[in-house]
Amino acid sequence: MECGLADKVDKKARMQIPRQVMPQQSPEERIKNFREVPYGLTEEQALIEAARCLECKKEPCIAGCPVEVDIPAFIDLILKKDYAAAARKIKETNSLPAICGRVCPQEDQCELKCIVGKGKDGRPVAIGYLERFVADYERKNNLVQLPEIASPTGRKVAVVGSGPAGLTAAGDLIKLGHYVTIFEALHKPGGVLVYGIPEFRLPKSIVQAECDFLASMGVKFENSTVVGKSYTIDELFEDGYDAIFIGTGAGLPNFMRIPGENLIGIYSSNEYLTRSNLMRAFEFPTYDTPIIKGRNVAVLGGGNTAMDSVRTALRLGADTAYIVYRRSEAEMPARIEEIHHAREEGIQFHFLTTPIKYFGNESGRVRAMECLKMELGEPDASGRRRPMPIEGSNFVMEVDLVVVAIGNSSNPLVQQTTPGLEINKWGNIVVNEDTMQTSRKGVYAGGDIVTGGATVILAAGAGKKAARAMHSYLMEEVKK
Amino acid sequence: MPKVLDNVQIGPLNWKMRVKAPRLVQKAAAGQFVIIRVDERGERVPMSIAGLDVKNGILTIVYQVVGKTSALMTTVPPGGEIIDCVGPLGVPSHVENWGTACVVGGGIGIAPILPIAQAYKRAGNKVITIIGARSREILFYEIEHRAVADELHVCTDDGSYGHHGFVSDILKKLLDEGTPIKHIMAIGPVPMMRVVADLTRGYSIPTWVSLNPLMIDGTGMCGGCRVSLDDETKFACVDGPDFDGHKVDFALLTNRLKAYQAQERQAMHRFLDDPQCRLAQTVKNFTYPDER
Numbered sequence: 001m002e003c004g005l006a007d008k009v010d011k012k013a014r015m016q017i018p019r020q021v022m023p024q025q026s027p028e029e030r031i032k033n034f035r036e037v038p039y040g041l042t043e044e045q046a047l048i049e050a051a052r053c054l055e056c057k058k059e060p061c062i063a064g065c066p067v068e069v070d071i072p073a074f075i076d077l078i079l080k081k082d083y084a085a086a087a088r089k090i091k092e093t094n095s096l097p098a099i100c101g102r103v104c105p106q107e108d109q110c111e112l113k114c115i116v117g118k119g120k121d122g123r124p125v126a127i128g129y130l131e132r133f134v135a136d137y138e139r140k141n142n143l144v145q146l147p148e149i150a151s152p153t154g155r156k157v158a159v160v161g162s163g164p165a166g167l168t169a170a171g172d173l174i175k176l177g178h179y180v181t182i183f184e185a186l187h188k189p190g191g192v193l194v195y196g197i198p199e200f201r202l203p204k205s206i207v208q209a210e211c212d213f214l215a216s217m218g219v220k221f222e223n224s225t226v227v228g229k230s231y232t233i234d235e236l237f238e239d240g241y242d243a244i245f246i247g248t249g250a251g252l253p254n255f256m257r258i259p260g261e262n263l264i265g266i267y268s269s270n271e272y273l274t275r276s277n278l279m280r281a282f283e284f285p286t287y288d289t290p291i292i293k294g295r296n297v298a299v300l301g302g303g304n305t306a307m308d309s310v311r312t313a314l315r316l317g318a319d320t321a322y323i324v325y326r327r328s329e330a331e332m333p334a335r336i337e338e339i340h341h342a343r344e345e346g347i348q349f350h351f352l353t354t355p356i357k358y359f360g361n362e363s364g365r366v367r368a369m370e371c372l373k374m375e376l377g378e379p380d381a382s383g384r385r386r387p388m389p390i391e392g393s394n395f396v397m398e399v400d401l402v403v404v405a406i407g408n409s410s411n412p413l414v415q416q417t418t419p420g421l422e423i424n425k426w427g428n429i430v431v432n433e434d435t436m437q438t439s440r441k442g443v444y445a446g447g448d449i450v451t452g453g454a455t456v457i458l459a460a461g462a463g464k465k466a467a468r469a470m471h472s473y474l475m476e477e478v479k480k
Numbered sequence: 481m482p483k484v485l486d487n488v489q490i491g492p493l494n495w496k497m498r499v500k501a502p503r504l505v506q507k508a509a510a511g512q513f514v515i516i517r518v519d520e521r522g523e524r525v526p527m528s529i530a531g532l533d534v535k536n537g538i539l540t541i542v543y544q545v546v547g548k549t550s551a552l553m554t555t556v557p558p559g560g561e562i563i564d565c566v567g568p569l570g571v572p573s574h575v576e577n578w579g580t581a582c583v584v585g586g587g588i589g590i591a592p593i594l595p596i597a598q599a600y601k602r603a604g605n606k607v608i609t610i611i612g613a614r615s616r617e618i619l620f621y622e623i624e625h626r627a628v629a630d631e632l633h634v635c636t637d638d639g640s641y642g643h644h645g646f647v648s649d650i651l652k653k654l655l656d657e658g659t660p661i662k663h664i665m666a667i668g669p670v671p672m673m674r675v676v677a678d679l680t681r682g683y684s685i686p687t688w689v690s691l692n693p694l695m696i697d698g699t700g701m702c703g704g705c706r707v708s709l710d711d712e713t714k715f716a717c718v719d720g721p722d723f724d725g726h727k728v729d730f731a732l733l734t735n736r737l738k739a740y741q742a743q744e745r746q747a748m749h750r751f752l753d754d755p756q757c758r759l760a761q762t763v764k765n766f767t768y769p770d771e772r
Contacts, residue, residue, distance in 0.1 A: 185699050187517060187524075187564045224566040226699055230507060251701035255713070262706055262713060262732055264739045271702035279523065279696070285750055288523040288549060289696075290743035364735030411701055413718070 015116060017052045019123035020045040027344040031314050034199045034282050037341060038102075041126075046133040050078040052125045056115050061127060064113035067461040069093045071110060071127055078130060084143035086134040095171045096164060096460055098139060098206050099193060101132030103304075104457050105335045139209055149217060150177035154480040157470065158183060158241040160227045160414065163191020164456045165247035165447030167210060168463030169470070174217045176471050181220040181241075183227050188278060191249055192448075193456070195278040196270070198308050200315070201338070204277075228413030233421070233443060242478045243442045243470045246429060247463065250448035251411035255404055256300070260358030265292055265366040269305045269405035276312050294401025297321045298369060300355065301405035302332035303453075307342050309403040314345055318401070321347050326354040326374050326387040352376070352387065356394070358402070369399050408453050418443075428452055435469035436462060442478075444470055482516075482565040485538060486558040490620045493545040493763070494588065495554050496530070502537025504567050510595035511573025511690065511722055514539065515698040517564040518552050525549050526695045526717075528592035528667070529568070539565070542591030542620070545763050548747040555758050569698045570721045574688075577604040578662035582654070583629075584647050584676055585611045586668025590621050592690060593667045597628045600665075606630045608661065610650045616641035648675045655683050664688070666725065670734050677725030689725040691716045693736055708732050 023039045024030075030037055041049065053075045061071045069090050077086035090097040104110075106128035111117060117124030138144050155178045159166045162184040174180045188194050190207040215221060227233065227248070236244055253268030255261055272291070275281040279289035297318040299310040302325040314321045323342070325332060328351045332339060343349075352374040359368040373393035376385035410427045422430040422439035429438055429445040436444045446462025448454055485498040504514065513528045531540030545551050556562060573596050581600045585593035590611045601607050609629035613619040614637045626632050633650045634642035643650060647668070655661065664687040666676040673689040680687040693705040693716050700718035707716050708729035714720065751757060752764060 185566070186697065187566070224564045226566060226569070229567065229569055229699070230503065251699070253701065253703045255703065257713070262708055262736070264736060268703040271696060271704045274696055274702055280521075284743065285747050287521045288747060290740040290747070292739070363738070364732070411699065413699060 011054055014052055014054060015119060015122070017048060019052070019126055020049045020129065022126075022129055027346070030200065031345050034315055036203050037200050040136055041129050041133045043133075043137075046078060046130060047081075049126050049130060050075045052116055054115055060113035060115065061110040061125075064110040066109060066455075066457050067093045067464065069110075069131075074134065075125070075127075075130060078134060083134045083137040084141075084145075087138040087143075088145070090131060090134065093464070094457070094460060095168050095464075096210060096456070097131045098135035099164070099202060099210065100457050100460070101128050101130075101135055102202050103197065103335070103455075104128055105455065107336045109457070139206075144213060146216060147175055149175055152179070153177040153474065155179065155242045155474040155478055156240055157181070157474070158236045158244045159247065160233075160244065161185075161191055161247035161249055161447070161449075162189035162211070162221065163193060163247055163249050163447060163459060165249075165449075165459035165463040165466075166191070166245065167214060168460040169245045169247065169444075169446070169467045170219045170463075171214055171217070172464055172467035173470065174214065174219050176467075178471070178474060180218070181222060182214075183225045183231070184221065184223045185226040185248075186278065187224050189221055189223060191247075195274045196305065196308070198273065198277050198312055199282075200311070201308065226413065228417045233414065233418040233440075237442070243444070243474055245463070245466055245470065246414055246438070246443065246445040246449060247447045247459070248411055248414050248449045250408035250453040252409040252427070253404070254407050254409060256355065256406065258355060258357050260360060260366065261404075263358055263360040263366040264364050265294065265400055266358060266402045266404065267292075269299075269301070269309050269403050270408065272309055272403045273305070273312065276316070282312070282316060291316065292401055293317050294399070295319045296397075296399050297401040297403070298324050298355075298397060298399045299403045299405055300324050301407070302327065302334060303405065303407070304334045304338055306403075306405035307334045307338040309405050310347050311338075311342055311345060313401065313403065314347065322350050322397075323347060324350045324353050324355065324371065324397075326352065327384060328352055328376060331384045354387070354389070355402075359396075366399060366402055369397050369402060371395055371397060408448075410449050410452070414449075426452060434465070436466035437469060437473075442473065481561040481563055484556050484558065484560050484562060487554065487556050487560075489554070490542070491618045493766070494542060494618065494620060495545070496540060496542045496591075497553065497556070498531075499539045499541070499562065499565055500537060501539045501565055501567075504565065505532050505534055505537050505539050508532055508539070508568035509572035510575070510599040511592070512568040512570045513698075513721060514541070514565055514567035515569060515695065516541075516553075516562055516566075518549060518556065518562050520563060522552070522563065523549050524564070524696055524698070526569070526692070526698060528690065528692075528721075529595060530591035532595060542588065544588045545766060547744045548751045551748065551751060551759055551763050551766065554763055566698065569717060571719070573599065573665065573722055575599045575603050576663075579605065580608065580660050581605040581663045581665070582608045582610065582651065582661045584651060584664065584666040584668070585609070585625075586647050586666070586672035587613055587618065589666070589668030589672070589690075590619075590625070593665065594621060594624055594628065596665055596667075597625065601628055608654065608659065609633070610635070610647045612636065612642075612645075612647040612650070614638065646675070647672065648679050651676065652679055655680075655685070661685055665690075665722075670730055670737065673725060673728075674730040677728065677730075681726050687725040688722050689728060690721045691723055691728065691733060692721070693733060694739065
C-alpha cells in the first residue's frame with residue numbers, strides 16, 4: 001500500500017475491509033506447549049488493518065484508553081510504514097506497548113469506542129493487534145532508541161516493586177535526570193508480568209527487554225530485596241532517597257476459607273502461577289521447582305488469572321480442566337480473547353457454581369469438591385448481579401487439583417512497617433487521585449496496591465501520573 | 481550475587497555455610513529466616529538463621545541434606561557464590577525476661593536455637609538449653625551452646641553421647657523436678673516439636689515452635705506455607721515462623737511437607753545419576769529421612 005492510500009480509499013470502502021484475523025497456534029498444538037499463542041499480525045495484515053481506521057474527528061478511541069494513547073496518530077504512522085515512529089508515539093503515553101498490546105482488555109477500552117465497530121456486523125479496528133505489531137517490530141529490528149536523558153538533577157528516587165506501575169514510574173523519572181533504583185522482592189523484575197501471566201500469553205523475554213531498556217537508561221535494579229523486611233520506607237529516606245514510589249501490587253491471595261482448603265493440591269493462583277511462570281516448574285525437572293500436575297483440575301474464578309491458571313493446568317497434562325465460576329458468562333471479567341482461547345482449548349465452564357467444601361484422601365490430598373448451584377439476584381457493590389445459592393442443589397465433583405483464582409488483596413508488608421501511611425479498610429494505600437501522593441510527604445503509590453487487583457494499563461497510567469507529581473515535588477521541594 | 485565465605489561439613493549430612501550479607505545481617509534478628517537460591521534453575525528454599533555476625537556482615541546457616549537443593553548447596557566452594565539470598569524474612573522471635581526460659585533443639589534445630597538462646601540470655605533470662613540428636617556424630621554446636629546456656633543438657637537417641645534419650649525426656653525430668661521454667665522455645669523435626677508441645681500442655685507452660693513448611697516467595701504473596709492454628713489459617717512466612725505450639729495442627733504440617741515427595745525423589749535420583757555430579761561421598765550414600 002502506498003503512503004496516503006488510505007486517504008484516497010473512501011470511508012465506505014474502508015468499512016468493508018474485514019478485521020484481520022490474528023494468526024495463532026492451533027488449539028490441538030498449543031495445549032502441548034507453553035509457546036505464545038498469537039503470532040502477531042504480519043506487516044501486510046497490519047497495513048490492511050490500519051487502513052480500516054476512519055480517522056474520525058472526535059477520536060473516541062483515545063477517550064476509551066485509560067492513559068489516552070494518541071491512537072489515530074500511531075495508526076497514521078503505520079500507514080506511512082514508519083513502525084518505529086508509531087511505537088515511539090505510543091510510548092509518549094504508554095511505556096509498555098509490547099505488553100499492553102497483548103494484555104489490555106481492548107474490548108472494554110479503545111476498541112469499545114471505535115466507530116468502525118458500531119455498524120451492523122461492524123468489528124472495531126484491532127488497535128491492540130496494531131500496538132503489539134509496532135512494539136514487536138521496533139524491538140525485533142533493533143530500532144528502539146534511547147531517549148534523551150535530562151542532565152542529572154542530583155535527586156534520588158526509590159521505586160518499590162517492578163511491576164507495570166513501578167517500571168513506568170522509573171522510566172519516566174530516569175528520563176527527567178533523576179537517579180532511580182527499583183527494589184524488587186523477587187529475584188527477577190516484572191512483578192505480575194513475570195510471575196502471574198504465563199509464557200503463552202506474555203513471553204518473559206519481552207518483559208526482560210523492557211527491564212533491560214530501563215537499565216540502559218540508567219535505572220538500577222535491586223532484586224531479592226524486600227522493602228518492609230530488608231529496608232523500611234523510612235530507612236530508604238535515611239539512606240538518601242528523596243522520594244519513593246510504592247508499587248507493590250495485589251500480592252496477598254484470597255482464599256474462600258471453606259473446609260478442606262489446606263489439603264495438598266489446593267493452590268492459590270499466585271502460588272500455582274509463580275511456580276509455573278517465574279520458577280518455570282512447567283520445565284521440571286530441568287528447573288528444580290516442582291508443581292502438582294492434576295488430571296481433573298478445577299479453577300475457581302472468572303478473571304484473567306483464572307483463565308491463565310486453567311490453561312496452564314491443561315498444558316501440564318490435565319485430562320479435564322474446568323472453570324468454576326459463581327456468576328454467569330456475561331459477568332466474567334476476563335479478557336474476551338482469553339475466554340475464547342480457553343474454549344478453543346477444550347476448557348469446560350461450570351457457571352453459577354461455587355464450592356462449599358473439599359474432601360481429601362488418606363494422604364491429605366484433595367480428591368473431590370462439593371459445590372452448590374447459584375442463581376443471580378440483585379446487583380452488588382461492584383454493579384454485577386449477586387449470586388445466591390440454590391438450596392439443596394449440592395453435587396460433588398472429582399478433582400485432584402484446585403486453583404483458587406478469586407482475586408488478590410494488597411500485600412501488607414510495606415504498610416505494616418511505614419508509620420503514618422494511610423490505608424483503607426481493604427488494606428489499600430490511600431492516595432490523592434491527581435498526584436498519587438500518599439499521606440506521607442515524598443511517598444507516592446500506584447497500581448494494584450491502591451486500587452486492588454486491576455489491569456496492567458491502569459497500573460502503568462498510575463505510574464506515569466505519580467512520576468509527573470514526583471518530578472514537581474523533587475524539583476520544587478527537595479533542595480540540592 | 482551473595483558470596484559464600486565457607487561451606488563446611490559438620491556431620492554426615494549436616495553442613496555449615498557462611499554468607500557475606502552485610503545489609504541482611506544488620507537488619508536480621510534471631511528467629512528469622514532467609515530464602516536462598518543456588519543457581520539459575522534452582523528452587524527458592526527457606527533457611528533458618530543460625531548465626532549473625534553484625535560486625536563483619538556474615539550470615540551463618542546450618543543445613544541438612546534432605547534432597548537435591550540441599551545436596552547442591554554442599555557443592556558451593558568457599559569463595560563461590562549463590563545466586564540469591566533474600567531476607568531477613570518472618571517475624572523475629574519474641575524475647576522477654578521470663579526469669580527462666582528453656583530452649584530445646586532437636587537435630588538440625590540445634591542451629592537456629594542458638595541465636596535465640598543468645599537473645600534470651602541478653603534479655604536477662606536464666607537459659608536452660610537442651611540439645612539432642614540421633615547419635616553422637618550428628619550432634620554439633622555443643623561448645624557454642626555451652627558458652628551461652630546457664631545449664632546445658634545434651635542427649636542422643638542411641639546413648640552414644642550424653643544422656644540416653646530424647647530431648648523431651650530431659651525436659652519432662654526438669655519439669656517434674658519443679659524447675660521454674662516460664663517459657664519454652666523448641667525447634668527441630670516436626671515430630672519432635674509435636675512431642676514437646678504435647679508434653680508441656682500438661683504443665684501449662686507457654687511453648688513456641690518454629691514451623692518449617694514448604695515455601696516459595698517468603699513474603700506472604702502465595703500462601704504455599706499455610707499452617708493451621710486452632711483451625712485458623714496463617715502464613716508461616718509472614719505470621720511466623722514462630723507459633724504457639726499448643727495450637728499448631730502438626731498433622732496437617734506433616735502432610736503438607738510431603739506434597740512433592742515423588743518429584744523430590746525424581747530430582748534427587750536424576751542429580752545423583754548425573755555424571756557431572758560433584759557430591760561428597762557421604763551425600764552420594766544419601767537416603768531419605770524416612771528411609772533411614
